[in-house]
Structure formats: structure tokens, C-alpha cells
Amino acid sequence: MRDMEPGPRVLLKRLRDLMAEAAEPQQRLDQIVREIARNMVAEVCSLYVLRSDSVLELYATEGLNPGSVHSAQLQLGQGLVGTIAASARPLSLSEAQKHPAFTYLPETGEEIYNSFLGVPVLRAGRTLGVLVVQNRANRQYRDDEMEALETTAMVIAEMIATGDLSGLTRTGIELDLTRPVTVKGLSLNDGVGLGHVVLHEPRVVVTNLFNENFDDELRRLDQALNLLRVSIDDMLERREVAFEGEHREVLEAYRMFANDRGWVRRLEEAVRNGLTAEAAVEKVQSDMRARMMHMTDPYLRERMSDFDDLANRLLRQLMGRAPEDVAESLPSDSIVIARNMGAAELLDYPREKLRGLVLEEGAPTSHVVIVARALGIPVVGQAKGAVSMAENGDAIIVDGDDGTTHLRPQSDVETAYAEKVRFRARRQELYRELRDRPAVTKDNVAIDLNMNAGLLVDLPQLEDSGAAGIGLFRTELQFMVAAAFPRAEAQEALYYDVMAAAGEKPVTFRTLDIGGDKVLPYFKAGFVEENPALGWRAIRLTLDRPALFRTQVRALLKASRGRVLRMMLPMVTQLSEIAEARELIDKEVRHLSRFGHDLPKQLKLGAMVEVPALLWQMDELMKAVDFVSVGSNDLFQFVMAVDRSNTQISNRFDTLAIPFLRVLKQIADAGHRNNTPVTLCGELAGRPISAMVLLGLGYRSISMSPASIGPVKAMMKDLPLGDFSKSLEVLLSSGDVGRDVRQHVMDFAETHGITL
Template identity: 45%
Template sequence: MASRLHAQAKLNQVVEIIGDSLDSEVCSIYLLREGMLELFATRGLNQSAVHVTRMAVGEGLTGTIADNIETLNLAEATAHPDFSYRPETGEDKFHSFAGVPIVRHERAVGVLCVQHVDPRRYADVEIEALQTTAMVLSELIANADLVDEEDLGTNPALSGPEIIRGLALVKGLASGTAVLHQPRVTVEYVVAEDTEAERQRVYLAFDKMREQIDRMTTQAEFGVGGEHDEVLATYKMFAYDEGWARRINEAIESGLTAEAAIERVQQRTRMRMREIDDPLLAERMHDLEDLSNRLLRIVSGQLGTAAAKGLREDTILIARNLGPAELLEYDRRRLKGVVLEEGSLTAHVVIVARAMGVPVLGRVSGLRRLVREGDQLLLDGDNGTATVRPSPPLIEAFDARFAKSKERQAAYAKLRDVQPVSLDGKRVTVMINAGLRDDMPMLNVTGADGIGLFRTEFQFLVAAALPQRDRQTRLYRDVLDAAGDKPVIFRTVDIGGDKALPYLREDDRENDENPAMGWRALRLALEREGLLKAQARALLEASAGRTLNVMFPLVSEPWEFDAARAVFEAQRQFLKKQKKLLPEAINYGVMLEVPALAEMLDIMLPKLSFISIGTNDLTQFLFAADRANPKLAERYDWLNPSILRFMRRVVKAADEAGVAVGVCGEMGGRRLEALALLGIGIRRLSITPAAVGPIKELVCKTNLADIAEAMEGWLANPPANLRAEVQQWALDHGLDSD
């Protein structure tokens, strides 16, 4: 870069140096010109293809790298679905391929790639070398005007409405102005002049960042919910990670500035995130990315997140991903919705957003290229879409729908003090599912009969380490205090499988081929008896002087229930000897999710106070269909005679034994499905708080004897489409099935 050669000559030298260093027959540089990727320099391909070969962004492997702004590392290039052969380059004899984007202002302005005759994946150190070189090239390209000015811009001119689609992470409707969570920190200088000075800048930035994280944990707002404290504890764990600091220092030693070094390590983190199958571990990597962005802002002296400046109007927040602690920094009165480029249903931020009542749309590919700061957005979290820059007619239609939704919510809110009693005088118990302290106010807001499922694992999922018994006790006591005289059913911790905890020993997190059927829930808790003992003691102490309702998840055989109950009873005897105040009564129940348990009901029912049918897991086990697979999710319907017959058999056996039986799961919160459940004899539902009003209204307008008679006929002689039959029955009886 320091030489007096013109830019083209420098690029020609660069490809030779890289090819020699990586022992690669081919090294090529493509740059973005007039919206197309043009071959600018190459070693190994036909020189006649330089400035001749061009491809669109998204076309071939090179175009895919530029489009996704991600690295590819392939042992066999032709096996990749996006491979595109260009005969003029003479590349047909090369097998291996690796490429990295050349990024400027968060936009790919080129691609640096290498190829080799023999099939092989390039080593991590080689990929990191390519990433470093690409960062240096981006500065050369900008200074030499090799890329058109419009291609260096942060965003092309955007105008007119556009509908973007993603995954509905938290449902709901919202409208507001787009605000970028992180105003982009532009790394202007890549090559360091004084390595020691850059290292000192990073040390000071680390100290300041750690001070910020420590200060956040002491703020009163975050002390309200213990879960928030634990989320921040995870951040502290990463903030003080010496391995992360060491990797940044190694990047500085290679000749990069502090900003460029942080950015390069961050690129490596993003590569690892794409390779991680474990969703919980991937979320932990997102936590590290959030901290990287914070460190980058500190070291560059540039402004912090949009939260630091404050929100001035109703806002839809735009981000690649978001840490839960960062979400909590925003003014809850102004924050109306969140749209993420990444995100998943198990993300920590989704847990917190759901508690805050903020709709979230995730997995929106290319989000920040489609939305500008200040754009108006209409977020439809129910259908997984958002409209950017909507036209007046679209705004009018959305406002009408939003008003209708508010109208419905207001009507449902009026049912808060109305008991769900059917037309023929049958009382149905309608409870809510919860997992955070912040969920508890919904008991009074909805007028629900209690907490039918308190997911105790949320406290474990957001913690940096296994929650201590006293912390668990405080949470459970707070929940019982908030519930007052309404019952709370605590489900013992359901972790493992797709809810892995990074702080468990590696041998506790075996790579199950089928995580949902693997080493999870009660199976894991019985093996790690210390975990279950601590939770049992915490629940018993928290329930002193009250009734404790506890249920065990994923019970497959009677002995598993017996073993879990024995742990609780042993802890009760221990507390009794210690002269501690005990619960007045303990009701033990099970989640019926594994079909095998239904075959042992004659043995199980005499031991139980209640059964909760977990429809989510039960459905996938009955149909051998992964509920996370969209193709299978549409094929196997909850209104299927198979599952309804199965549940009816369980209900009849439980009724004859005098054991209460209910349903907790998404199925019970849908009006049409809830109607079918009422028809097979279910009289207790535990559902999401938003569904309480609609289900109460449904119960009050239904004659349970009539729907029971209809269900009996349908299940005896199943129609071709049971859903259509139930829907028509609802319409005929004046029931809204939506």
C-alpha cells in the first residue's frame, strides 16, 4: 500500500503474494462496478478474463459472498448449489474454494477469493489472513476510487412501499419510525502506525466497557426482575473473558488498528455463529457480538446505541441482533416493536420482549439494506411481515386493523372479572403460562384463574451460571406472593435438548441426533440430582404455609415420577427436622407429553393430584414429526382425529379416577382448537395471557353438551377434514373461530 505503484499494479501484486503465502494456484479480486462484480486482478485464471468477467451480486459463489456478506470455505466448489462456471476464466480444473467479502461502510464492495487444484478446506488461520487482507484492501479501494461512489454508500436510494418477511418471534401489531439500534461505526483506518499505541487504546476501551456493564447491573430498573440481573451476569462473564481480549491483541500485532482488530475478531465470531447448530450456544455468541459492538464504539469514540440518545417518537427498532440487556435500555413508552436480521424463538431478547409486550419480527434477510433510519414501518407480528415506507392506503388499512385489534382487546379486557361459564352452566378453568416475574401482573390484567404452567427453566436459561438455591427461592416466593390466593403450578426445570446450558459440563450436553427425544427435562434432572434437590428445597421453602403445586416434565415411566417425588419428600423431611415452616399441602402432577405414559395411567393416576397434557411435545411424538420443521408443521394438524382420540382416552381415565386433567400448550389458546378440547371433556386450559379473553368469550357462548355430542360423532366416524367440520359447527352456532 505504501508503494508508488498505481492501484491496478498493487492489486496484481496482492494476488501474487496471497497465492504464494497460501500455496493456492488461484487468487482473484472482484470489485463492484456499476452494480456488477468485475474481475479486477487474478493469479491462476486466464488474464484475458480480467475486466471482462462480470457477475451480478448473488450470482455464483462470488456473488453469494457479496450478497450475504459472509465467508465461504469449500473443499469442493462445484458441490455448492450456487456454483456458476465461467468458461473464459479457465477455472474448471480447480476444486477447493475460499472467499471473503471486501466490506466498506457495512456493504460488500468486492470479494477476495482463492482456489486450489486439490480438494481441501482452508485452515482457520488462512481464512483469518484473508479477512485481514480484505480489510486492508477496502481502504486501498476507497482511496484509489476503484469503486463507484454510489457503491460505497451505506444504502442505495430507497423509495416506495416494500413488504419484508420474517419469522414472528413475538406476536402483535405496531407502527412507528425506524431507528437503527447501532449507528454504524465506520472503521476508516485499518493499518496501524504504532502497534503499542493501538494496544493501549484497546486496554482502556476494555476497562471502560467493563465499568459500563458493572454499572448496568446496579441500576434499579434492572433489579426489579432477577432474570435481568442474570442476563447481565452473562454479559459480565464475556466482558471479562481474557481469551477474547487476547485474540484482539493478536490481530493488532498483525498490523491492524484497534478498530480493525475488533472488527476482524467480530467477523470470526459471525463465521462461528453460522456454523453452530446449538441455538442456545448461538445466542451466547450473539451476546459476545453485542459486546464487540459496544467495545468498537468506545474505542472509536463514536456515539453509543440509539438508546443513549433516547427515543423521541413511537419507534420500531432495527438491528442485526439484540442483546436482552440492550433492549432493556430503551424507553418502554416509545419502543413499539423490533425487527431483527437474525434472532430465534429461543433468544434471550425474545423472552424479555414477550414480558414487555413488544412485538418482534426476526430472520429478515438483508434488513439493513432495505430499511433506512427514519422510514415508517407497519409491523405485523401476527403474520410475520412488516411494510416499509407504506402508502396512505396501506396505512389506512393497517390503522383500521389496529383499531379493530384494540377494540377486541378492550372487549376482552371487560371479561376480566367474568367467570368462564358455558351456556349449560359448566365452569371452565382458564389459567396462564408464565416464566418471568414480569409475567405475573397478567394474572390481574386478564382475570385468569391462576398460573397453570410456570416454566422454571427461564431462570436457568438467562443465567451465566447455575442459579443458587436462595436466588431460586426468592423468585418462587415472589411469584406466589404476586399470585395471592390463585394457584401456581411450578414445572420443574426443563432443560437439555434444544435448551442446552453452556455452564453444564460437556458430558451433560451430548450431541443428541434428536434433541427433543434426548437427554432433557426430568431425565437430566434425575441424573444431576443436586440440581433437582436444590430446586425442590427452594420450592418447599418458598411455599411455606401455602399449597405447593409441582409437576414433572417429560415423564415416560412411573418410576421416573416416583424418583422425582422421592427427592421432594426427602427434602421435606430434611426441612421438618430443621424445624422449618413447611407447605400446608403438596400436590404432585405430571406433564403428559410422552405417549408411553398413557399406557400406564392405571398405575399412575392413584399417585397424582393432576395431569397437564403438553400438546406441543405430545403432537410431535405421536406423529413422529419435528414441530420446528415447517413442512411437517403444516401436514399434522392439531384438529386431527388421532390426537383428539388419544387425549379423550386420557381425559376419560382421569375423570374416572377423580384426577384433574388440563391442557397447557399453544393448542389451548386457539379458539377452534380450544372448542375441540372442550368437546372431548377438557375443563382446564393453561394458555398465553393474550388468549385468555378470547377463550373466556368462547366458553361463555358455547353449550358444552352440544359440542361434546358433535365431537363424539366426528371421532367415531372421522370426516375427511375434521377442521372444516369444527369450523362449520362454530359458524352455525354463532362462534367466531379466529
């Protein structure tokens, strides 16, 4: 038996009793600050709560003027209290009035107090208020006193979060927990989504805060930590992550954190101060997250994300929580918020319930973003702080058009966006009416409008969009959402399902295009590339790994039995690569024939024009293949020397600049000259204004996202293509390469009543 329990434990026991008593919220707060002051031998204890207008309002005090409660206010960042709230860091001073941030509030009568200890009231790393103790004497508060105050602040955070304090403010302004927040990020996929927040890895809500016996809680904590370490070791031993891959590096970081003595010591200290094991994890996690959020070093912030994931795993161990059945618990208008996530994880969510995706990280080339585009949902990335500011079930608006996320939006904002969604729906209805109409211009020129795809979830949109076929099937997406290389049987099954869904419509399969920005976590080159976009990728990689290429070719040949197989090689630089690929394809044809397999009735081999070197081999290329497809995204970045994922420079260069349009026209002219079909797939094809330019340049087949087909078809029905082509030719042949093509197109469209 211990002779005397430490102060924090006595305080927590008393707080537990107070929480159990029947009392009005204000009465309970008054009792809490009185108990804290008595326990810490402080003459003042005050609680400030952050309101939705970023004002800290005094909610309860022991020692200051009682009349100042709900009257005394500080702006976020103002005074010592405002500084603590803004920085999410505690502050201990023996002479508070000498601190440069000190602000005197005459209504409180606090000028007679010198020493000051304040801690942020945190929940999930988010500041909800500030808890303060003060003394007349120039006193230096001890570390254990600061720990006791932080622990108490956690209890108060739960009171705020559960709505116990709602309605106490005299101004009628809501608390910060419910205030509207707008987060500006990066647009990664167009569209607008209205719905409710689904946190990708929802925080485990800790309801049991106070322990009865800290020895028992320490044993629970130790057992959970041991189980956590074992589970991480088990994951590291699995075959798919045992030797290489980004997953292994993350798990190694997890293992380092799980064995970090500093972290474990802080957890044990919180338990000894009276918290349960799970409440201790929540407290330490919240403290660390709040402090790390203010760091600018991206490496340290990434490590914080790893730590967060680890702490959530530990909480689930302690509370015996298994992962929830995602499909069952989702609202019908779900908008998923995550720090980051894998492409396969997004596919775990039922598509019919998804309305949008918000990522604190994420880039245009992230695997999950590519999949989200395939699903046709709006995506906002680089939305810093979105996870910690959101709660499951919060109302949310995702504006993928300008990269903005509105959390808990005000009614007028919600109304405006609802109207925007209705307007888009009316336009979509117009596009649906055009679905079965032929894709012809006003002067009756037929155009093939194809769709891009890469997953089975894309296939229903082939019928819904009215696309003429699949102009680009990205076979690498199957590899990107898998934990290991897909087996030949899995590849064959996918390709067969795609062909079956397409029916009589043509499908163009691009062979594996990995490397560069498409990194497979289970496949590493074994060397570091300074410029991967220009490195070992696409056809270069698969020709160096012929077994990989032949496995895919065999799967395509077997899946296409009795049909026409259109196979396209990515990132061709020289004609010898086409010859080498054709030789490998012929070997597979002979192999399957020898063993009596049915083959495609016709094999058409194409090449993608993405590398500028092909521009000086155009006629030879057109004779070497059955068709050509222009990859406008890569071709533009190579021609203009622009890294399209670099937001600092990517917006400085116009894809409709005359030099680049001359390049595109050169390719289209070579196709006409050699009677070789030419298609263009890329972002250019999916925007009415740039699609109009492509048609004017001579392209008669373009491929785009399914959602873009309606707007492009609507533009075409009013387009007198012959007249526009002549005006565009005059513009391109003029000596002024700086002329604004975009403005020229818009002027022509306005004159002829064309919807862009």
C-alpha cells in the same frame, strides 16, 4: 522525513480540503471525481448512486459526456457497474468490453475506453453506489490503486448517508438509503408492531475520517487492539465462562480474530493510506461484511457475526464510547433489531417502550424468543440482512402474524397496518370488557382459563387478562436469563413474589425443565446427544442431579409457607420417576421441619403428560398424582414423530388431526374416570378454534398465553358446548380418520354465530 507520500494519502488530503470548502453537492461531486481522475492518472472517473427503485444513476463524471449525468442509468446487476453493485465486490479489467457483463451506454461516449476499475460504495456492508475509473490503454490497475479507490468510496458513502446528495436526481426518486424494504422471515410470536428501529448494538458513527499523522494513528490502533485483546482475555478468565459454555466458544472466536494478522494488516494498510484508525476499522469491517453477506455457508456467516461484534468493540475502544443507557435513549415505540441476542439482554430494555423484535437469526425455541413471548411482543426471526439495511430511528412495521418486516414503509402500507392495529385494539377492548365476566359457555359450563408465565414481567398480566390462575409457571426461564445457576435465595425470592402477586389464585410451578432445546450456556452435559429432544432433559436430568432438584424444591417449599404449593414434574415417562421425585421432596420437607421452617399448608404434586408411554399407564398415573397437565406441544411432536422446530415438516401435520384428538380425549376421559383434575397447556389452548375442540373433548381447565384468554373467552360465550361435544364425538368415532376436523369446527361456529 519521507521524500514522497503515497498517492492515496495525497488524494485523501485533497478530498479533505474539498469537503471543508463551501460548495453545492453537485459541485463537490464534480470536484471529487475530477480529483480522483487526476490522482490516479485516469481519463475517466464516474460515480453511480443506487436509487430506491434499484437503478444506478450516473451522478458525476470526469471524462464521459457531461450531458449523461442524471440521465445514464443501469439496472442493478446490469453491465459492469450493475454487477459490482449486486455483488458488492470490486472489478478490475484491462479489456472491459470483452467481459460478458459489459453494457454500452451510447449517451456516455465510453466506448473508447478499454481498462476499467470499479469498486462498490459501501456503508455498513450495504451498497449505496459504484465508483469507476477508466483508461483508453489496456492497463492493469495495481492493488494500491484499488485500495485508494475503495478508501475514497468510503468518504462518498458518508456523503450519501448524511443526505448531502438528496434531491440531485432529476427523476425525484429517493436514494437507496431511504427506500422501503420488505424482509420476509419466520413468525416467532404473533402480533403487529409499528414504531422506530433500535439497533441492538448500534453502529458507532465515524465522523473523523482523515488522519494528520499516520504514525500516531498506527499507535492508537495498536493500543486499542492490545486493550481489546486484554479485555477478551479477562472475560475468558471470569469464573462463569472459564471452563465451559457457549459464551466461551464465542469469546475464543473473538480472541482468534483479534490476533489475526491478516485483519490487522488490512487495518494498518488503510491507516497508511490516510484514514484514521476508527475509519480504517469501519472500512475493513464494511468490506468484509459486504463480501460475506453473499456466502451461503452458515458456519462462515456465523463467523462473520462474531467478527462484526469484535470490530464494534474495537471501534468503541478507539472512540472511548461506553455502552449507552438503553432506557434513556429509547424511543417510546421501539422495535429492536439484532442479529441475535441473549434473553437477559432483551430484559434490559424497558417493557413499556418495546413494540417488537426482529432477529436475523432466532428460532421458535431460542431463549430470547421465549422471553419475548412472555413480554407479549411480536417477533420475526430469520430476517436476513435486516441489521445492515436498517438505521437507528427508521420507521418500521413488524408483522408477527406472517413473519414480515417492513423497513421505511410507504404511506399506504403504513396506513393499512395502522388500521390493522386499530382493529386489534378494538378487539382487545372487547376482550377487556369480558375480563371480569365468568368464563362459562353459552350453556353455562364453567371453564378455568389459566395463563402461562415464567418471569416477574408476566405477573401484571394475571390481573389484566382475568385469568383464573397460573396454570404453568416455567421455572427454567429464571435459569435461562441468568449467567450462572441462580442461588437458592434468588429462586425462593422469585417464587415468593409470584405467589404474592397471584394472591388467592392458584399457581402451578413446573420443576426445572432444561435440556433438549433449552440449553443453559453455563451448564453442559459433557457429551453430545444426537437427539436431545429424546435425551437427558427435564425430570431425567434433575433426578440424576438430585442436589439441583432438592435446591429448587427447598426454595419452593420455603416460598409457599402457609399456602397451597402446586408442583408439577415435566416429561415423566414411568411412575417410578414420580416415586423417586416424591422421596426427594419428602426429604426436603423433613429437613425444613427439623429446622423449624414454616411449610405450605398443602402440597399437591402433579405430572405432565408429554411422553406417549404414559398413555398405557393412565389409570395408574391418575392415582399416583394430585393432578395432571397435558403438554400438548411435546406430546404432539412425539405422537406424530414431528420435530416442531423443523419448518420443512412441522406444517405438514395438523394438530387437530383425528388420531391426535383421540389421544387427547383418552387423557381427559382417564381424568374424569379417576376424579383427577386435568389441565392442558400449550399452543392448542391459546387459539379459539383448537380451544373449542379441547372443550368438546372434555377439558375443563386450559392454560395459555395471557393475550389468548380474551379471544378464547369471547368464543366460549357463544358456544353451546353440549351440542358441539356430541357432534365432535360422532366425528371422532367415525371410521374416516382423514376427516377435516378444522372445517367441521368452522362450519359449526358459522352456524351458531361463534367468533373464532
